[in-house]
Amino acid sequence: QVQLVESGGGLVQPGGSLTLSCTASGFDFASYAMRWYRRPPGKARELVAYISSAGDKTDFVDSVKGRFAISRDNAKNTVTLQMNSLKPEDTATYFCHSLQNTQNYWGQGTLVFVSS
Numbered sequence: 001q002v003q004l005v006e007s008g009g010g011l012v013q014p015g016g017s018l019t020l021s022c023t024a025s026g027f028d029f030a031s032y033a034m035r036w037y038r039r040p041p042g043k044a045r046e047l048v049a050y051i052s053s054a055g056d057k058t059d060f061v062d063s064v065k066g067r068f069a070i071s072r073d074n075a076k077n078t079v080t081l082q083m084n085s086l087k088p089e090d091t092a093t094y095f096c097h098s099l100q101n102t103q104n105y106w107g108q109g110t111l112v113f114v115s116s
Contacts, residue, residue, distance in 0.1 A: 002026040002105045004096045009110030012086055016114070020081040022096030022107060030054075030074040032100055036081045038092035038112075048094070049081055064090070086114045 008020040020036070033052050039045040049070040050059040058070050069082040079096060091114045096107040 002098065002100070004098060004105055004107035006094065006096050006107040006110040009094060009112045011113045011115065013116050014087060014114055016086050017082070017084045018086065018112060020083065020094055020110060020112070022079045022081075024077045024079070024096075024098065027098070027100060029077040032098050034070075034072060034079040035097040035099075036070065036079075037095045037097055038090075039095070039109075040089070040092040043092075045095070051079060083112070086112075088114045090114050 003025045005023045006020060008018060010018065012018050031053055033050060035047060036049045037045050038048050046061060048061050048064060049068060051070045051072050055072045060068055067083065067085045070079065072079040083090065091112060093109040093111050095109045098105045
């Protein structure tokens with residue numbers, strides 16, 4: 001049974017940092033690329049960051065480039081999203097995601113709230 005469990009969200013002031021973690025289980029983690037999505041309040045879900053299965057390729061939505069970093073530890077089955085210089089518009093529920101063949105798997109999400 002595939003499980004993705006996010007942690008690390010919370011309230012942070014503008015300009016601050018947060019680190020989100022996703023712990024995966026129930027599948028061969030090292031064989032799959034991983035993604036972070038977010039859904040801002042009242043808006044559609046968007047892809048934020050991507051990391052290849054080996055961790056050698058990453059990509060980001062333009063709005064977070066230079067501020068966010070994604071990494072993974074295949075020995076620990078974790079993927080991490082380091083978020084720096086946070087802005088109020090980064091406020092959203094963040095989801096860890098795995099696409100396996102045609103099946104999408106999602107975590108339950110973790111809320112990030114950027115406000116002074």
